[in-house]
Amino acid sequence: MPRDVSIAVVGATGAVGLEFLKVLEQRAFPVSSVRLFASPRSVGKQLAVNGKPVSVEQTHPGCFNGVDFAFISVSSELSEELAPQAVEAGALVIDDSSAFRMRPEVPLVVPEINGQDMEEHRGIISIPNCSTTQMVMAIAPLHAVNPVRRIVVDSYQSVSGAGSGAMEELRSQANATLTGEDDILSSRIAFNLRPQIGDFLSSGYTKEEEKMSEETRKIMHAPDMAVSATCVRVPVLVCHSEAVHIESEGPWSVTDARNLLANFPGVSIIDNPQAGEYPMPWDLAGTDDVYVGRIRQDWSHPNGLAMWVVADNLRKGAALNAIQIAEEVLRRDCLKPTSSLSQASSA
Ligand SMILES: NC(=O)c1ccc[n+]([C@@H]2O[C@H](COP(=O)([O-])OP(=O)(O)OC[C@H]3O[C@@H](n4cnc5c(N)ncnc54)[C@H](OP(=O)(O)O)[C@@H]3O)[C@@H](O)[C@H]2O)c1
Structure with a gap:
């Protein structure tokens, strides 16, 4: 002990x-x-x-x-x-x-x-950055058997990722809008989306998007892994969500991918879309795992796989x-x- x-x-x-x-x-x-x-x-x-x-x-x-x-x-x-x-x-x-x-x-x-x-x-x-952690948790078990060459990810990041002040801001903006006392002139997040997290770089990407690329390569020991991210702040209090598209060395069977993910410690599968079962931030705040659903072959690439990944950014993140x-x-x-x-x- x-x-x-x-x-x-x-x-x-x-x-x-x-x-x-x-x-x-x-x-x-x-x-x-x-x-x-x-x-x-x-x-x-x-x-x-x-x-x-x-x-x-x-x-x-x-x-x-x-x-x-x-x-x-x-x-x-x-x-x-x-x-x-x-x-x-x-x-x-x-x-x-x-x-x-x-x-x-x-x-x-x-x-x-x-x-x-x-x-x-x-x-x-x-x-790592909270958005990186949940993504690499869903990539690592797949990469280990069918190396991932490229990742395209769109994130839907909750306001708690920007700290307790941002949570308070969402609550007060939402309240002001619903009570008709809305005089928010800038930085509106309630009932809105903001496609910017962090400062913009000369590349056109933001600092948050750069973190997702660089940190992923460092954690995965994969200096050549290509990562393109678009990070979006959404009016959700807790849990980040990500639409993740990977291209691997070889093709994917959805069953194999699901089994690999299900057997990885800290990853849970919620993937019964016909029954309306997939990971959603409201349901999963306060829990520990990284949840993966909507697992499917990416029909735009022969070696592609698409999935939806949600985790509590304050906990696993x-x-x-x-x-x-x-x-x-x-x-x-x-x-x-x-x-x-x-x-x-x-x-
Ligand atoms: N939020 C996330 O999901 C997340 C995920 C991964 C990493 N991070 C990183 O974790 C860090 C904290 O994020 P957060 O979301 O917890 O921010 P936060 O809610 O704004 O909290 C900031 C903390 O810093 C304290 N602080 C401010 N000035 C200080 C000082 N002079 N001396 C000591 N403490 C001081 C604040 O104390 P007071 O309450 O007294 O002001 C508060 O406890 C950031 O670097 C963030 O990037 C955040």
Whole structure:
């Protein structure tokens, strides 16, 4: 049995942080002590951790001393500042932001797919973008038997992917529209779709779409896998949905694909379209698996397969994946880094 560990949760009051505290308790993660951090606005707030109230603190020099795992769920800019402090204090950082994901010395991990990568960590392990995680969970078991050459994906991403503020914005916009007090002039998301997540790049793709391409290649160890994404924000509170089209080396039998997916840990099939059964975000919020349905041969390509993939972005897309990484670190007994981050970056 792994020993109990001391953890810090930075961003504990955010959309991911609050879900993290639920997952921590549900999975009985072995903690000896928990410290919670957020912005100065939240200092003194009490949050329940394993049924007991814990006060939220502000980060300060030395706040990571004695911490084994620092789970960081704040902006990339803040992660860049805080993660090195935590590493310096001897903690293993599991970071939810995009700050470190593409650094060669930082493992980017979905434990069911590339858990072995974490053994080479140097103090920081990143989790992927939420839209990437659920897509690679549905691609990996297929890629293992019939290599995937190209992915075309359209995402339908919930507002919680942009944090607790965006959830509040959807609620208040929807209410204002329904009560006829609608004076929303810009950034409307209620009863709307927005085909932009992240800034636009010179390629015409957005930053979110670039993340889906680059992170997928890194996690899958598939530098030549072609990925084209269109990421859309939709007026859904929780769960991202994706229409995923793959082209593989050889043709697909739908039965084989369904069996491969059904046997992969963390993937569930809901695929009885004639009966109106397919994954939908409202039904699946608060659950752990990645759900796949509408599995069919893509009739526009001889080696193509199409599917519909839904998962809770706050759980498998963030908090659950982070805790699964920590569980796997304990199982593999690799809490301490193979070398320091500073040694790695000077190499
Ligand atoms: N949401 C998702 O589905 C998802 C999925 C994967 C990865 N991520 C990543 O996870 C990170 C957090 O996302 P989120 O959705 O949870 O955002 P969020 O709901 O906006 O929460 C942000 C958190 O950061 C805290 N914070 C702000 N300033 C701080 C400071 N100076 N010191 C310490 N804490 C501070 C906030 O505290 P206050 O409450 O006190 O302001 C809050 O707890 C982001 O990098 C995001 O890209 C999110």
